Amino acid sequence: MAEPLSFKAAMEFAYGEPRELSPGVVRFVANNPSPYTYKGTNSYLIGTRSLALIDPGPEDAPHLAAIMKAAGDRKITHIVLTHTHRDHIDGLPAALKATGAKTAGFGSYPLVSEVAERTGPGGEGSHTDRNWQPDIVLKDGGRLQGEDWALDAIHTPGHTPDHLAFSLSQPGGLPDVLFTGDHIMAWNTSVIAPPEGRLGDYLESLEKIMSRTETVAYPGHGGQFDNPARVARAYLVHRRMRDASILECIKGGVDSVDGVVAQVYRGLDERLIGAAALSVLAHVEHLSERALIRASSPLSRSSVLSAV
Ligand SMILES: [Zn+2]
Known part of the structure; x- marks a missing residue:
């Protein structure tokens, strides 16, 4: 079957090197490449005075050291999680020790799938910590306000039940940007692996992004991409076609x-x-x-x- 998707594999980066993507948005790529994590997990520092860290990434001392060095004498006040897959949250304890920040994210969730929980290793991106409780619980529409930044949470379950995307308002009339986590990435489609991954939720979450107006997206893995609403639509069409071909098959x-x-x-x-x-x-x-x-x-x- 013809694939309607075109992927954007190009990504300019170096491990341990901060990259300013727009004013007040700096990306770091952790050195944990794999078929599931692409070049590695992206962490982002937000703000110019005091800062927020989106996704600490894996447990990786050089990665955290690069983040702390870039922060310099500016305080990281908040650590925000898009979701609790291990390649995003495992670095949290060390990051908390280094920063004393407050944590923010969706928080614990029940598993509703009939599919039994996977056991054993299932790739770096798998296994969520569904009992994780942040200091600040963010649900759909919740806002996290910092000194010179604000993140608006968009609940986007599907990849995991606790997945949040974040919209950041930029200063000086710059267009808002969207942090899409692992919900929408440009290098590949999102992995939807039961039981925490649920396709029905994922499709609804794609529809949610289709109504967004942000012009640039910063994903959990891979490089930034334009027009997340259009990318969401392409992924929705792709999944519907796959759904139809699997139904035909059965x-x-x-x-x-x-x-x-x-x-x-x-x-x-x-x-x-x-x-x-x-x-x-x-x-x-x-x-x-x-x-x-x-x-x-x-x-x-x-x-x-x-x-x-
Ligand atoms: Zn993930």
């Missing part, structure tokens, strides 16, 4: 997740088959929630699938 008699992977992801690199199976499982859950297919319980990679 209607045609394919009765297992692995069978769907073999048909829909023909010729896929073998190392990515596990990730593809999780993505298909997310579609299976979404199709089954809408009563478009039947899947044997409990929902898992070995569920038997049938058309309705």
Whole structure:
């Protein structure tokens, strides 16, 4: 099937080097590259007087040292989390020790998926800390105000239930910018891996971004990109097409997740088959929630699938 998406892989950066993307927005890339994290996790310092840090990233002493050096004698007053995947939150304890900042984010959440929790290693981007409680709880529409910055939270579940995007108003008539976390990135589509990843939520969260007016987006991995509303629309179309092709596949008699992977992801690199199976499982859950297919319980990679 033709892919309607075009990815933006280019990214200018160096590990340990601060990069000013716009006034009061400085990006750092952690040295944790992988098929799930691309070049590494992005951390952002916001503000010009006292600062906020968006996503400390993995536990990585040189990464934190680069952030602290760039902050200089300016205080980091807040550490803000887009979500609690380990490659975003593992560096939090050391960052808190270094800054004494207050934490802000969505906070704990229950798992609602029927899919059992994954065990064992599942790639650097996986495993959320769903019991994490920030000092300041931000829900949809919540605002975090600093000395010369303000971040408005947009609840964007799907990649994880606790995922927040943030809109930053810029000074001097500059257009607002959007921090999209792992919800929308330009280098690849977001991983939707059950149980914390839920496709129905993800699609609704894409629609939410489609109504945004920010002109530039700063993602959790990969380089900045323009027009996040348009990118969200392209990703929504892509997922709807995939949803339709998976439904067709099951209607045609394919009765297992692995069978769907073999048909829909023909010729896929073998190392990515596990990730593809999780993505298909997310579609299976979404199709089954809408009563478009039947899947044997409990929902898992070995569920038997049938058309309705
Ligand atoms: Zn993530």
